Amino acid sequence: MIDTILITGATLPGGSQSDILVAGGVIRELGSIAAPAGSRRIDAAGLVALPGLVDLHTHLREPGFEQSETVLTGSQAAAAGGFTSIFAMANTLPVADTAGVVEQVLSLGQQAGYATVRPIGAVTRGLLGEQLSEIGAMAHSRAAVRVFSDDGKCVHDSLLMRRALEYVSSFDGVIAQHAQDPRLTEAAQMNEGSLSSELGLKGWPAVAEESIIARDVLLAEHVGARLHICHLSTAGSVEVIRWAKARGIRVTAEATPHHLLLTEDLVRSYDARYKVNPPLRRDEDVLALRAAIADGTIDIIATDHAPHPSESKECEWDSAAFGMVGLESALSVVQTALVDTNLVGWNDVARLLSATPAAIGGLIGAGAIRAGAAADITLHDPSTSSVFDVTDLAGKSVNSPYLGRQLSGSVRYTLHNGYLTLDDGLVVPAEVVAASARAGSQMEMGE
Amino acid sequence: MRHLLSTKNLSRDEAILLLDIAEDMSDTQLREVKKLPTLRGKTVVNLFFEDSTRTRVSFEAAAKRLSADVINFSAKGSSVSKGESLKDTAQTLAAIGADGVIIRHAASGAPQRLAESRWIDAGILNAGDGTHEHPTQALLDAFTMRRRIHGDASRGKDLDGISVAIVGDITHSRVARSNLWLLRTLGAHVTFVAPATLIPFGAAEWPATISYDLDQTLSEGRPDVVMLLRIQAERMDAAFFPNEREYSRWWGLDDERFAAMRSDSIVMHPGPMNRGLEISSTAADSAQSTVLEQVTNGVSVRMAALYMLLAGEREGA
Amino acid sequence: MSTRVVLQQADITRALTRISHEILESNRGTDNLVILGIPTRGVLLGQRIAGIIQGIEPTERQLVGQIDVTMYRDDLASHPTRTSSPTDIPVGGIEGATIVLVDDVLYSGRTIRAALDALADFGRPRAVRLAALIDRGHRELPIRADFIGKNLPSAVSERINVRLQELDGVDEVTIDS
Numbered sequence: 001m002i003d004t005i006l007i008t009g010a011t012l013p014g015g016s017q018s019d020i021l022v023a024g025g026v027i028r029e030l031g032s033i034a035a036p037a038g039s040r041r042i043d044a045a046g047l048v049a050l051p052g053l054v055d056l057h058t059h060l061r062e063p064g065f066e067q068s069e070t071v072l073t074g075s076q077a078a079a080a081g082g083f084t085s086i087f088a089m090a091n092t093l094p095v096a097d098t099a100g101v102v103e104q105v106l107s108l109g110q111q112a113g114y115a116t117v118r119p120i121g122a123v124t125r126g127l128l129g130e131q132l133s134e135i136g137a138m139a140h141s142r143a144a145v146r147v148f149s150d151d152g153k154c155v156h157d158s159l160l161m162r163r164a165l166e167y168v169s170s171f172d173g174v175i176a177q178h179a180q181d182p183r184l185t186e187a188a189q190m191n192e193g194s195l196s197s198e199l200g201l202k203g204w205p206a207v208a209e210e211s212i213i214a215r216d217v218l219l220a221e222h223v224g225a226r227l228h229i230c231h232l233s234t235a236g237s238v239e240v241i242r243w244a245k246a247r248g249i250r251v252t253a254e255a256t257p258h259h260l261l262l263t264e265d266l267v268r269s270y271d272a273r274y275k276v277n278p279p280l281r282r283d284e285d286v287l288a289l290r291a292a293i294a295d296g297t298i299d300i301i302a303t304d305h306a307p308h309p310s311e312s313k314e315c316e317w318d319s320a321a322f323g324m325v326g327l328e329s330a331l332s333v334v335q336t337a338l339v340d341t342n343l344v345g346w347n348d349v350a351r352l353l354s355a356t357p358a359a360i361g362g363l364i365g366a367g368a369i370r371a372g373a374a375a376d377i378t379l380h381d382p383s384t385s386s387v388f389d390v391t392d393l394a395g396k397s398v399n400s401p402y403l404g405r406q407l408s409g410s411v412r413y414t415l416h417n418g419y420l421t422l423d424d425g426l427v428v429p430a431e432v433v434a435a436s437a438r439a440g441s442q443m444e445m446g447e
Numbered sequence: 448m449r450h451l452l453s454t455k456n457l458s459r460d461e462a463i464l465l466l467d468i469a470e471d472m473s474d475t476q477l478r479e480v481k482k483l484p485t486l487r488g489k490t491v492v493n494l495f496f497e498d499s500t501r502t503r504v505s506f507e508a509a510a511k512r513l514s515a516d517v518i519n520f521s522a523k524g525s526s527v528s529k530g531e532s533l534k535d536t537a538q539t540l541a542a543i544g545a546d547g548v549i550i551r552h553a554a555s556g557a558p559q560r561l562a563e564s565r566w567i568d569a570g571i572l573n574a575g576d577g578t579h580e581h582p583t584q585a586l587l588d589a590f591t592m593r594r595r596i597h598g599d600a601s602r603g604k605d606l607d608g609i610s611v612a613i614v615g616d617i618t619h620s621r622v623a624r625s626n627l628w629l630l631r632t633l634g635a636h637v638t639f640v641a642p643a644t645l646i647p648f649g650a651a652e653w654p655a656t657i658s659y660d661l662d663q664t665l666s667e668g669r670p671d672v673v674m675l676l677r678i679q680a681e682r683m684d685a686a687f688f689p690n691e692r693e694y695s696r697w698w699g700l701d702d703e704r705f706a707a708m709r710s711d712s713i714v715m716h717p718g719p720m721n722r723g724l725e726i727s728s729t730a731a732d733s734a735q736s737t738v739l740e741q742v743t744n745g746v747s748v749r750m751a752a753l754y755m756l757l758a759g760e761r762e763g764a
Numbered sequence: 765m766s767t768r769v770v771l772q773q774a775d776i777t778r779a780l781t782r783i784s785h786e787i788l789e790s791n792r793g794t795d796n797l798v799i800l801g802i803p804t805r806g807v808l809l810g811q812r813i814a815g816i817i818q819g820i821e822p823t824e825r826q827l828v829g830q831i832d833v834t835m836y837r838d839d840l841a842s843h844p845t846r847t848s849s850p851t852d853i854p855v856g857g858i859e860g861a862t863i864v865l866v867d868d869v870l871y872s873g874r875t876i877r878a879a880l881d882a883l884a885d886f887g888r889p890r891a892v893r894l895a896a897l898i899d900r901g902h903r904e905l906p907i908r909a910d911f912i913g914k915n916l917p918s919a920v921s922e923r924i925n926v927r928l929q930e931l932d933g934v935d936e937v938t939i940d941s
């Protein structure tokens with residue numbers, strides 16, 4: 001196994017060129033470096049080196065829905081997309097509401113070795129919105145859970161939300177709220193507007209999201225807690241967050257790649273690949289989200305990677321499942337929506353997709369390319385433009401809204417803890433990655 | 448025409464052609480021998496995921512009068528209700544050799560999904576999907592209006608300048624939507640009349656006048672056509688309106704309102720009617736009412752639609 | 765491609781006049797005579813023939829109507845969707861009548877077969893005759909015309925165009941080859 005990798009001629013997020021020497025799982029040196037004997041050399045001329053991407057919002061489906069995704073296949077999708085850390089949402093079966101489940105997911109992630117898998121704990125038991133789950137036990141477990149979310153469902157009970165915010169602040173945890181008023185969105189199918197009325201699909205009003213966010217930022221202010229809002233999708237939500245931040249409320253906000261690129265017009269096809277929660281919105285919402293990313297109102301981009309088996313999508317719209325896979329396409333979509341449009345630079349991408357999500361999730365040591373840091377590095381080629389294809393997907397499910405769509409850039413290499421998980425665009429085989437991961441953890445113990 | 452999924456994409460010429468062919472079909476329905484050999488050897492499937500005997504029988508009569516073989520595939524009590532997917536059902540029908548599929552489905556867009564999937568190659572005819580569209584109902588309504596207005600000289604005519612008030616649960620009505628798009632294409636002016644809860648969200652962006660006041664619409668607009676929609680009792684439970692009495696008081700075509708209407712105006716209802724709720728018996732049974740004509744015309748219009756879809760050379764095949 | 769005029773206005777009028785006389789002669793007058801044009805141009809020719817007959821032997825009875833055969837064709841599936849036309853059977857119907865079907869060009873015979881099927885759905889005429897302005901040959905069915913304006917042997921690749929004043933602004937028959 002090659003332990004030492006020299007990346008030559010990479011463009012760092014700030015724009016400067018540098019070689020990067022990786023050995024023993026960490027970044028040893030930056031600058032102009034001569035190749036050490038026996039090292040693997042990666043020619044990164046023309047490639048952007050980003051700190052390994054961190055996804056605060058991934059659905060890995062295991063345990064319980066292994067026909068859609070497993071921790072292994074989901075982390076392979078992560079590697080294909082340049083992610084080295086992923087936060088696994090709690091809506092599994094059983095729900096990740098106990099220390100046992102989160103430790104299981106943690107172990108599966110470590111065995112797979114493609115990425116750091118950090119479980120997210122459920123806020124309420126069984127995601128039922130009635131009683132708090134074993135938040136403390138999960139926080140103090142081997143998985144050291146710091147992010148709690150009922151994602152897929154909204155913590156809609158105001159008192160429960162208040163208690164959850166207060167409770168997790170005892171160990172600097174954070175509640176990631178899926179903002180969706182349940183009564184206003186009963187049987188809802190797509191963004192509410194003249195298009196939903198024309199298509200005869202039940203509307204999902206923007207206010208169902210905005211009203212929950214408004215309530216929650218006020219609750220967070222009241223109890224002095226930290227709050228994270230998942231997948232903002234409307235211009236109104238942006239306004240509420242902007243207002244909250246101006247007041248000094250400790251809120252962070254996330255947007256998904258798909259809400260930055262796609263609009264409700266796609267629903268005209270009734271193709272359920274475009275069915276997602278929250279729904280695709282209008283052009284003006286997409287533009288507002290992009291502007292909010294550019295001005296810092298929105299802190300991070302997270303994929304909300306949500307795999308589903310084909311039968312859940314190849315059906316009538318009403319019966320189809322919500323969600324789209326997003327890990328493999330995320331960076332290309334971000335480049336297409338934000339970089340190519342000159343709204344952000346690669347430095348911002350590194351912040352939005354690595355440093356800040358790592359900070360929100362309590363992931364220590366991640367998010368920067370510097371000597372001494374763990375060697376989590378993504379090498380991205382921004383010069384390409386190609387039609388996104390099913391062969392670009394590495395997870396178990398193919399419910400991508402981008403199939404057949406032209407996207408910019410492609411991830412060429414992903415290094416996690418100093419070993420390759422994506423090598424020249426190909427996902428490194430599972431047994432090779434697992435062996436690298438084992439070797440790395442033994443070395444860690446030896447030191 | 449490959450499929451008939453909505454009226455939104457019908458051009459004026461296509462719509463008039465379809466109505467004209469329906470006139471010719473209608474003539475044949477006055478003869479002793481009503482059956483035409485046109486679709487001999489073609490197989491038409493009535494794929495009904497929702498119960499609607501009226502619509503199914505109308506399509507069945509239309510297909511049979513064109514000599515098609517008709518298979519009724521009712522989803523209730525079949526494998527479909529036991530979880531078989533739309534895709535599997537479609538592939539089964541393809542394997543049977545269906546040339547045309549008439550689909551009624553509670554999910555909006557299910558017919559379009561069938562038409563645009565590769566599951567089945569048949570011509571797809573939307574017989575009502577969710578709260579989306581019901582194109583043959585709109586076509587038979589337009590046909591009925593045109594006949595009442597132009598009589599024997601209907602062929603080739605549109606509905607330019609005709610004013611139509613559609614009253615009732617617009618929000619949940621596929622009939623209202625299909626009528627709006629078609630009537631606009633044919634040059635008519637449409638007013639939706641309902642309480643705000645039953646006007647679709649965002650309908651202000653549609654090419655219709657919105658009214659919350661039936662009396663005002665009747666007295667000021669003096670519409671040529673008043674079309675009442677069926678009110679479903681379950682809407683009350685979801686807080687769309689307080690109760691039946693209040694609904695019929697403000698939005699029902701009662702005797703008093705009917706008496707105040709122009710004597711040459713037309714009263715329409717797609718059926719089945721709630722007499723005494725959205726329409727009074729006096730209005731429903733009057734000479735101005737076209738309720739039964741609509742049923743008769745339904746067969747002719749559906750014959751025309753089936754002819755357009757299934758008789759000619761297969762487009763894009 | 766070259767276009768050649770084979771009949772001019774005077775030729776067409778002469779042909780229709782002759783056909784009208786032949787019809788009257790074979791039917792021994794207008795009794796029970798019903799002329800049915802086949803859309804589109806057969807209808808116009810039928811009306812002209814009926815007009816000529818009325819000039820020779822006037823009758824109060826409506827002599828002429830039209831019969832649409834679209835729904836009876838056996839070649840619908842091999843063409844883009846055809847537009848149908850109204851059918852108009854003269855008062856009194858066709859039961860026991862002598863029908864003269866009128867078409868512009870007699871070619872494969874399939875239109876006439878469809879017309880015979882269509883007629884059968886209206887009743888049982890005593891006899892059915894066929895008048896055509898042009899007979900271009902190439903029959904695919906055992907059908908022949910009783911009254912012919914002009915025999916015009918043609919190649920299958922050639923195209924025959926009948927233009928009539930009422931519709932096309934000019935009376936002429938041309939052949940494209």
Ligand SMILES: [Zn+2]
Nearest residue numbers: 151152178230
């Ligand atoms: Zn969510």
